[in-house]
Amino acid sequence: xxxxxxxxxxxxxxxxxxxxxxxxxxxxxxxxxxxxxxxxxxxxxxxxxxxxxxxxxxxxxxxxxxxxxxxxxxxxxxxxxxxxxxxxxxxxxxxxxxxxxxxxxxxxxxxxxxxxxxxxxxxxxxxxxxxxxxx
Numbered sequence: 001x002x003x004x005x006x007x008x009x010x011x012x013x014x015x016x017x018x019x020x021x022x023x024x025x026x027x028x029x030x031x032x033x034x035x036x037x038x039x040x041x042x043x044x045x046x047x048x049x050x051x052x053x054x055x056x057x058x059x060x061x062x063x064x065x066x067x068x069x070x071x072x073x074x075x076x077x078x079x080x081x082x083x084x085x086x087x088x089x090x091x092x093x094x095x096x097x098x099x100x101x102x103x104x105x106x107x108x109x110x111x112x113x114x115x116x117x118x119x120x121x122x123x124x125x126x127x128x129x130x131x132x133x134x135x
Contacts, residue, residue: 033068063101067095
């Protein structure tokens with residue numbers, strides 16, 4: 001969309017998705033989190049290397065995000081997932097995370113591990129097929 005206003009300093013494509021959630025004045029602290037990648041491999045990958053998968057993130061199918069939420073109940077968590085942004089809010093913590101890869105926001109799952117006080121979010125990476133990820 002081309003802007004009619006000549007004084008516009010950026011286009012809508014340049015504004016990152018999820019920036020409307022970013023509130024710099026919010027006093028809640030950012031929780032500790034860890035991002036890891038997961039791929040599904042079988043014997044044809046491990047022993048024979050038939051599918052061409054390697055251990056890089058380019059071949060991973062899922063992003064797993066573990067967020068530490070001490071002193072939080074499951075019912076207090078608000079989680080919003082978009083294609084490139086994870087937005088988590090609790091009464092004491094706030095996390096706006098720009099994801100390293102676009103994800104399918106409809107095919108995710110989250111579970112709260114109450115004994116570890118951790119929210120584990122698994123998101124399916126949404127990629128175009130290329131020579132690396134052809135399956």
